[in-house]
Amino acid sequence: MPCDADETDRLIVMHYLLKHALQHNFIAPVHAVLNQGDYDPHERATVLDIGAGAGTWIMEMASEFRSADFHGIDIANMYPSTIKPTNAHFQHHDVLCGTLPFDDETFDYVYMRQMLPGMTKEQLHNVLSEILRVLKPNGYVEIVDAEFAIQRAGPVTQSLMNTHCKRKKNRKRKECK
Numbered sequence: 001m002p003c004d005a006d007e008t009d010r011l012i013v014m015h016y017l018l019k020h021a022l023q024h025n026f027i028a029p030v031h032a033v034l035n036q037g038d039y040d041p042h043e044r045a046t047v048l049d050i051g052a053g054a055g056t057w058i059m060e061m062a063s064e065f066r067s068a069d070f071h072g073i074d075i076a077n078m079y080p081s082t083i084k085p086t087n088a089h090f091q092h093h094d095v096l097c098g099t100l101p102f103d104d105e106t107f108d109y110v111y112m113r114q115m116l117p118g119m120t121k122e123q124l125h126n127v128l129s130e131i132l133r134v135l136k137p138n139g140y141v142e143i144v145d146a147e148f149a150i151q152r153a154g155p156v157t158q159s160l161m162n163t164h165c166k167r168k169k170n171r172k173r174k175e176c177k
Helices: 005-022 031-039 055-064 120-134 153-174
Strands: 043-049 068-074 087-094 107-114 133-142
Touching: 031 068, 031 087, 031 107, 043 055, 043 120, 043 133, 055 068, 055 087, 107 120, 120 133
Parallel strands: 043 068, 043 107, 068 087, 107 133
Antiparallel strands: none
């Protein structure tokens, strides 16, 4: 994906479209978990957003749930670096190449959206294994994705899509070697 103002705008628009469609920023039953720090400051929830992009989800969640800590990782440095809630943290990391940069059983809630189309089966298996490694016992995982299918594609569109998808998957495999 490109890393420019147009891509940042696209990610922000996508965030608000998904938020509107889902009627909230998340579906998982994590309200109590995210608010547990209100009752005991030593029990602050920790949340990981994989593929944080422009950081809009984390910024909103960190503003809404001040007693939880939010960590976002992304391969692109397009997330906020200075003006952000104190409980919002961002880190540059390529989730498709290797392990997540966190200790075992760190997070109460792991959130990932719009990442599946860019992964091979092997990469998805590795990412899911890493999510389970960093997730605390009884933690929550939420994966939000949409199926993008072109309806009634003609032969030219079908050929372009097949060529593009094959090139993209081959490029992803080479990047991680």
